[in-house]
Every structure is written in C-alpha cells, then in structure tokens.
Amino acid sequence: MGMNRRQRIVMAIIVSGSLVYIILTQALLVFGSAPGEPTQPEVRKLCSFDLKGEGSTKGSNNSAPIIYVVTPTYRRPEMVAELTRLGQTLTLVKRIHWIVAEDSLTCTAPITGLLQRLGLSYTHLASPMPEVYRKERYVPRGVSNRRAALEWVQEHGSDRGVLFFLDDDNAIDVRLFEEMRPTETVSMWPVGLIGDYTVSSPIVKDGKVVAFYDGWPAGRKFQVDMAGFAVNVGFLKKQKKVTMPYIAGHEEDGFLKSLGLSIKDIEVKADGCTKIYVWHTRTAKNPSRALKLEKHQNDNIKVLTDNMREMGMIK
Amino acid sequence: MGMNRRQRIVMAIIVSGSLVYIILTQALLVFGSAPGEPTQPEVRKLCSFDLKGEGSTKGSNNSAPIIYVVTPTYRRPEMVAELTRLGQTLTLVKRIHWIVAEDSLTCTAPITGLLQRLGLSYTHLASPMPEVYRKERYVPRGVSNRRAALEWVQEHGSDRGVLFFLDDDNAIDVRLFEEMRPTETVSMWPVGLIGDYTVSSPIVKDGKVVAFYDGWPAGRKFQVDMAGFAVNVGFLKKQKKVTMPYIAGHEEDGFLKSLGLSIKDIEVKADGCTKIYVWHTRTAKNPSRALKLEKHQNDNIKVLTDNMREMGMIK
Numbered sequence: 220m221g222m223n224r225r226q227r228i229v230m231a232i233i234v235s236g237s238l239v240y241i242i243l244t245q246a247l248l249v250f251g252s253a254p255g256e257p258t259q260p261e262v263r264k265l266c267s268f269d270l271k272g273e274g275s276t277k278g279s280n281n282s283a284p285i286i287y288v289v290t291p292t293y294r295r296p297e298m299v300a301e302l303t304r305l306g307q308t309l310t311l312v313k314r315i316h317w318i319v320a321e322d323s324l325t326c327t328a329p330i331t332g333l334l335q336r337l338g339l340s341y342t343h344l345a346s347p348m349p350e351v352y353r354k355e356r357y358v359p360r361g362v363s364n365r366r367a368a369l370e371w372v373q374e375h376g377s378d379r380g381v382l383f384f385l386d387d388d389n390a391i392d393v394r395l396f397e398e399m400r401p402t403e404t405v406s407m408w409p410v411g412l413i414g415d416y417t418v419s420s421p422i423v424k425d426g427k428v429v430a431f432y433d434g435w436p437a438g439r440k441f442q443v444d445m446a447g448f449a450v451n452v453g454f455l456k457k458q459k460k461v462t463m464p465y466i467a468g469h470e471e472d473g474f475l476k477s478l479g480l481s482i483k484d485i486e487v488k489a490d491g492c493t494k495i496y497v498w499h500t501r502t503a504k505n506p507s508r509a510l511k512l513e514k515h516q517n518d519n520i521k522v523l524t525d526n527m528r529e530m531g532m533i534k
Numbered sequence: 535m536g537m538n539r540r541q542r543i544v545m546a547i548i549v550s551g552s553l554v555y556i557i558l559t560q561a562l563l564v565f566g567s568a569p570g571e572p573t574q575p576e577v578r579k580l581c582s583f584d585l586k587g588e589g590s591t592k593g594s595n596n597s598a599p600i601i602y603v604v605t606p607t608y609r610r611p612e613m614v615a616e617l618t619r620l621g622q623t624l625t626l627v628k629r630i631h632w633i634v635a636e637d638s639l640t641c642t643a644p645i646t647g648l649l650q651r652l653g654l655s656y657t658h659l660a661s662p663m664p665e666v667y668r669k670e671r672y673v674p675r676g677v678s679n680r681r682a683a684l685e686w687v688q689e690h691g692s693d694r695g696v697l698f699f700l701d702d703d704n705a706i707d708v709r710l711f712e713e714m715r716p717t718e719t720v721s722m723w724p725v726g727l728i729g730d731y732t733v734s735s736p737i738v739k740d741g742k743v744v745a746f747y748d749g750w751p752a753g754r755k756f757q758v759d760m761a762g763f764a765v766n767v768g769f770l771k772k773q774k775k776v777t778m779p780y781i782a783g784h785e786e787d788g789f790l791k792s793l794g795l796s797i798k799d800i801e802v803k804a805d806g807c808t809k810i811y812v813w814h815t816r817t818a819k820n821p822s823r824a825l826k827l828e829k830h831q832n833d834n835i836k837v838l839t840d841n842m843r844e845m846g847m848i849k
Contacts, residue, residue, distance in 0.1 A: 296727060300705040300813035307623050307708055390615040393622055409838055412611060412820050417848050423834040432835050493837040495845065498615035501818040505727050519738040520747050522808040523724055530810065533732050 255359075255464020255473055259349035263367045266326035266343040267334070270316075283314045284400055285340075285380040287452065289368040291361035292330075292387050293322040296505040299329050299530040301387040306337045312396045316380075318371060320344040320364035329530045342371060349465075357467035361386070365470070366463050373461065378453035384445045388502040391446075395496035398488040399449035405480050408489035410444040413499040419444045421485065423492045428485040439472040441480070446497045447471075448485075450478065509534040570674075570779020570788055574664035578682045581641035581658040582649070585631075598629045599715055600655075600695040602767065604683040606676035607645075607702050608637035611820040614644050614845040616702040621652045627711045631695075633686060635659040635679030644845045657686060664780075672782035676701070680785070681778050688776065693768035699760045703817040706761075710811035713803040714764035720795055723804035725759040728814040734759045736800065738807045743800040754787040756795070761812045762786075763800075765793065824849040 222230065288309060292298055302319065309315050317339050319330060326345045334341045346367035352359055365384060372382050381402045385391060399406055407428065409420035415434030419442065422430045431442035448471075455461060455478065464473035489496055510533055515521050527533050537545065603624060607613055617634065624630050632654050634645060641660045649656045661682035667674055680699060687697050696717045700706060714721055722743065724735035730749030734757065737745045746757035763786075770776060770793065779788035804811055825848055830836050842848050 296732060297813075297815060299810075300727060300815055303707050304619065304623065304705040304815075307626060308619065311622060311625065390619040392618050411842065411847060412615060415823075416825060417611060417820060417823055418838065418842060420835065420838055422830070424832070429833075432830070432838075491837075492834045493841060495614075495838075495842065495847070498612075500612060500615055500619075503816040503818050505732060508730075508732055510731060515737070515747070517739070518744075519807045520735065522806075523733065523735055523747075523810075526808060527726065527733060527810065532726060532810070 253462075253464075255466040255469070256462065257349060257465060259351050261349060261363055261366065262324065262347055263370070264325070264345040265371075266345055267331055268342040269335070270340050271338075285314050285316050285377050286312070286396055286400060286449075287316050287318060287368075287372050287376055287380055287382045289318045289320065289365060289372070289382065289384045290387050291320050291322065291364040291368070291384075293360070293364075294327065294531040296507055296532045297502050298327070298387070299333070299532070301502060302330055303333060305385070305387050305389075306333055306339065308391065308393065309339055310337055311393050314400075315339060315396070317341045318344065318368040320346055320368045322346070322348055322361065322364050327531065342368075342375075344368060344371065352465050355467070359465040359467045359470065362463055362465050362470055369461065369463060372452060373456055376452040376456075378456065380452040382450045382452055382455060383448075385497075386445060386499075388500055389446050390498040390500045392496040395489070398496065402449045402451050402486060404454045404484050404486065405448055405450050405475065405478065406486035406488045407443060407448045407492070408487075408497070409492050409495055410447040411495040411498040413444055418495070419447060419499075421487065421492050423487050426487060426491065428482055428487060428492075430482075435468075437468060439469065440482075441472045441475040443471050443475070444499055445471055446499060448475070454478070505532075507531075507534055568777075568779075570781040570784070571777065572664060572681075572780060574666050576664060576678055576681065577639065577662055578685070579640070579660040580686075581660055582646055583657040584650070585655050586653075600629050600631050600692050601627070601711055601715060601764075602631050602633060602683075602687050602691055602695055602697045604633045604635065604680060604687070604697065604699045605702050606635050606637065606679040606683070606699075608675070608679075609642065609846040611822055611847045612817050613642070613702070614648070614847070616817060617645055618648060620700070620702050620704075621648055621654065623706065623708065624654055625652055626708050629715075630654060630711070632656045633659065633683040635661055635683045637661070637663055637676065637679050642846065657683075657690075659683060659686065667780050670782070674780040674782045674785065677778055677780050677785055684776065684778060687767060688771055691767040691771075693771065695767040696764045697767055697770060698764045700812075701760060701814075703815055704761050705813045705815045707811040710804070713811065717764045717766045717801060719769045719799050719801065720763055720765050720790065720793065721801035721803045722758060722763045722807070723802075723812070724807050724810055725762040726810040726813040728759055733810070734762060734814075736802065736807050738802050741802060741806065743797055743802060743807075745797075750783075752783060754784065755797075756787045756790040758786050758790070759814055760786055761814060763790070769793070820847075822849055 344367050346364045348363040407421050413419050419433040421428040433442035462477045659682050661679045663678040722736050728734050734748045736743040748757035777792045
C-alpha cells in the first residue's frame with residue numbers, strides 16, 4: 220500500500236472511528252433518537268367521538284376558541300368516580316372538547332356511556348404504555364395516552380383553539396377556562412397543593428415570567444405542573460418536532476422545550492399568577508379486590524358487584 | 535321512731551337508693567342523657583345565607599321537593615379546592631339548598647365568596663366541635679357541624695324537602711339527586727369505594743331491604759355510609775328526639791335509630807341498589823406548611839401565598 224507505520228495508524232483510527240460513528244447513529248435510530256422518545260411502537264385506537272358541542276350556541280360567544288381538555292386515565296377502582304366528577308364539571312364550560320385517553324388496549328364501556336350521557340363534544344382514545352416503560356423504576360404514567368391526544372389535536376384541532384392537560388383527580392375552578400381561552404402561544408398560572416411549597420407557580424416581575432417557584436427544580440427549564448399551562452393550537456402546529464418524553468417527572472419540561480418556547484414569551488394568567496384556580500389534588504387509592512359472593516347469588520349484590528367489575532372498581 | 539333494726543336497714547337502703555338514683559339522673563342531665571349526647575355546650579353561628587334559588591324556575595318542575603345537601607368541612611389545605619369542585623357540581627342540580635357547616639368558630643372568607651359566586655341557594659354555618667371530643671382516640675369529626683345543619687333543617691326546611699349528607703371529598707353522579715328527590719321516609723342506595731368490600735349497600739330481596747352488605751358491621755343496626763341515604767324533612771320533623779351521636783363510626787347508625795326507623799320501611803333506590811351513583815372518595819392530605827418568603831417581597835409570590843393562607847392552604 221506504500222503507507223508507513225504512522226499513516227497506517229491514522230488510517231486505522233479513521234476507519235474504526237467511522238465504524239463507531241455508524242454503529243452509534245444506527246443504535247440511536249433503533250433505540251430512540253433522543254432521550255425519552257419511544258423505543259417500542261405505540262398502539263393507538265380511536266374508540267368513539269362526538270363533535271356536536273363545537274358548533275353549540277351555549278354561552279354568548281359561540282365563536283370563542285375551543286379548549287381541548289386532555290385527560291389521561293387508567294383502569295383502577297377510582298377511575299369512573301373521578302371521570303364522572305370531572306366530566307360533570309366540564310359541562311359547565313362552553314366550547315370544550317374533552318379528549319379522554321385511556322392507558323389500555325381498549326376503551327372502557329362505562330366511560331363511553333359517561334361521555335355519551337354528558338353531552339360534551341368529546342374524543343375517546345385508547346393508547347397503552349409500551350411494555351418497556353412499565354418496568355422502569357419511575358413509570359412515566361400518562362405519557363402514551365397524552366401523546367396520542369397530542370397527535371389528535373395536531374391533526375384535528377382548530378388553529379384558534381387551546382390545548383390544556385387536566386388529570387382526572389385534579390380540582391379546577393371553572394373560571395380558569397376563561398383565563399386560558401385567549402392564549403396566543405403558551406399561558407401559565409399557579410397550581411395549588413403540590414410539592415414542598417404547596418404551590419408551583421411562575422415568578423412574575425413587571426408582568427413577565429422571570430423564573431419558577433417550585434419545590435422540585437430537578438434541573439428543569441420549565442418547573443411547572445401539567446395543569447399549569449395551556450398552548451395555542453395554531454402555535455403548536457407550527458412547531459417542527461412536538462413531543463412529550465417518556466421520562467417520569469420531566470414530561471412538562473420536555474414538552475414545553477419541544478415547542479421552542481422562551482420563558483419571556485409566556486403569557487401570565489390568574490391575576491399576575493396570584494390566584495389559585497386549579498389544584499393538584501390526588502384521590503386516595505383503594506385496593507383492587509376480588510370479592511367472594513357465594514351467599515349473594517339471589518339478591519342485588521351479585522348484579523351490583525358485576526356492575527362494579529365493569530367499572531374497574533373490583534377484579 | 536318505733537322502727538326495729540330490720541326496718542331501719544330497709545329504710546336506709548330505700549333512702550340511699552333514692553339518693554343514688556337522684557344523683558345519677560342529675561349526672562346524666564349534666565353530662566349527657568345518652569351515649570354520644572354532647573357533654574359540653576355547642577356553639578352555633580349563622581354566617582350568611584341566600585334563598586334565591588328556591589323559587590327558581592330552572593328545570594321543568596319548579597315545585598319539585600328541595601334537596602338540602604349538608605356538607606361539613608374544616609380548615610385544611612384541601613378545603614377550598616374540594617368545596618369549589620363539589621359546589622360547581624351542585625350548580626348542575628335544580629332545587630338544591632346547600633348547607634356548608636364549618637367546624638370552626640368563624641366562617642372562612644373564601645368559602646363565603648364561593649357560595650356567593652355559585653348562585654346556589656345556601657346557608658353558611660360555623661359550629662366548632664366541643665373541645666372534649668378533640669382529645670378522644672377516634673375523633674367524631676363532622677358531628678358538631680352536621681348537628682347544627684340538622685337543627686337548621688328542622689327549623690327552616692320545607693316539609694316536602696329531602697335531607698342528604700354529602701362530604702366535601704366525595705364524588706357524586708348528579709343522577710342520584712333525582713333518585714333521592716321523591717323520598718317519603720328514608721331512602722338508601724350503594725356507596726362505592728369504602729371498606730373491605732369496596733362498597734357499602736343494603737341487601738335487597740323482592741324489592742325490600744333485608745340486611746346490609748358492609749365490611750364493617752361493628753354492631754350497627756344500619757350499616758350505611760353518610761352518603762348512602764336521604765331523609766324526608768316532614769318525616770324528620772315528626773320524630774321526637776332526632777340526634778347524631780358524638781361517637782366516631784356510629785354517626786349514621788345513631789342518627790337513623792333516633793328517627794325510629796325500621797329496616798322494612800327503607801325505600802330502595804338506584805335500580806334496586808345495583809347502581810353506583812356516589813363514591814366515598816378521599817382526597818390525599820397535604821401538610822400544612824409555613825413558608826419562608828424573604829426573597830419574594832417584590833414579586834407575585836408574596837401575594838400568591840397571602841391568598842393561599844387565607845384559603846387555609848398554608849399556615
């Protein structure tokens with residue numbers, strides 16, 4: 220080859236370096252191109268929908284932006300109770316589209332019944348968490364189904380609309396919906412009953428967000444709770460790579476970073492972030508039991524517990 | 535005296551027996567005439583009220599019986615969140631009068647504001663638990679304020695109306711209100727997410743209550759949760775000695791027994807007690823903190839936390 224020892228060494232470094240580069244980039248493509256991107260396929264199912272409420276004349280302003288409320292949920296004893304309570308509250312708000320996204324392969328019949336009964340404009344999705352994440356120490360719960368809802372909003376949402384994530388166990392003052400409705404990029408407000416400060420809020424000086432008051436910084440640029448912000452749908456659609464990472468505790472931060480958001484662009488709501496209109500309440504868990512019913516084959520308890528099983532209240 | 539030794543002994547027994555009887559009955563009058571009756575004076579305060587909703591024409595039947603919903607509450611970080619969530623739900627129901635009774639000497643301003651804002655017919659009471667009960671191993675929480683509300687209903691309630699106890703952290707399907715509205719004596723239905731069976735329900739055979747399906751019998755005649763029954767106000771007023779005992783875990787049983795109720799007279803609701811329209815959900819507790827705010831005297835966090843303190847969210 221006519222190369223001396225020194226040239227051969229340089230050549231070997233170049234070749235092996237190229238091989239390492241090729242292997243690494245291929246590995247990234249296979250195992251996820253960025254931290255928190257899905258490493259297993261996501262299965263998504265549209266169970267049912269109804270857009271009837273969207274053209275509704277309820278309220279005085281029937282051309283107001285629609286609020287797309289995204290509520291992830293999963294089968295557990297409290298599921299139907301919490302969705303009933305939250306869904307009834309949403310019927311008090313005009314121009315709402317409720318996206319209920321279940322972390323399961325199929326949709327739950329009592330939730331379908333609830334959605335049909337409430338008379339809201341709604342979409343009912345099923346999108347189970349890929350199995351690989353269920354084995355993690357901190358399970359990124361609610362990500363697969365929020366991602367499915369996000370995709371739905373990007374595809375079907377009105378550009379003038381507003382996206383808002385609201386968990387099924389949270390408590391909300393309905394005045395917050397009118398606060399968030401005029402959002403042009405991303406708006407924020409305080410969330411009560413969370414973390415070491417009992418609140419998570421933007422710190423506001425001279426009407427602008429300058430930092431965050433939050434008991435769990437965790438290296439996050441946006442130290443906010445999922446219920447602490449809303450996003451304009453037109454703004455969302457303009458972003459190139461919107462995502463929510465499968466990283467527990469960093470879902471909000473990862474999502475807001477993927478919007479290319481700058482802290483100075485945040486719109487301040489709730490009276491300069493001094494009022495609390497939403498709380499990160501958590502409902503106490505109940506064990507999922509299998510009941511013995513030998514003695515109750517001839518009374519109401521048999522039918523009652525069959526109904527409870529369908530609601531996910533017992534095994 | 536002309537009595538022999540034997541007669542003197544009999545006389546002494548009679549006299550001392552009479553003295554013991556008089557002392558015991560007087561002691562009962564002073565310290566409570568029955569188990570669970572108050573042994574210290576109860577302080578009651580009517581803070582504010584509004585009856586505007588009662589003559590309302592909302593809904594088709596504006597002469598339907600009024601439902602008196604009694605919600606006891608006490609100062610804690612979750613109080614305003616839970617009352618906001620529940621109160622908003624109640625605005626979906628016609629012909630409701632909401633009695634919010636606080637376990638405190640005075641009424642809380644944000645609750646007054648909430649009640650005025652919701653537009654419900656309401657009564658806002660304060661009735662602190664007598665100090666003696668706060669030292670008990672099982673504190674009978676919510677009794678002093680429910681007793682105050684009970685007294686209000688006996689004095690001001692419409693005879694055709696219906697009394698219903700609903701705690702601020704419970705979840706309710708609004709269809710339950712129409713189930714309970716025609717109650718003539720006492721009606722009952724299942725309550726979900728409670729005890730070892732995940733439900734508490736009457737056992738119904740041939741349309742009649744024959745027993746109770748409840749994981750905690752505890753020697754109770756009526757094994758029911760507070761949210762599991764409604765009482766006709768006219769029926770309530772006819773009873774001679776209506777009470778609710780200061781005995782934790784026996785409030786419902788003591789109250790229903792004081793109505794002279796027989797199990798065979800219970801009216802069965804919720805499709806023969808096979809449907810769940812109310813859940814004994816419990817909201818996870820948050821610590822009551824005192825926050826340090828030296829660094830936040832010139833931004834929104836000072837005002838935000840002042841507002842939180844007024845709501846009872848922090849110390």
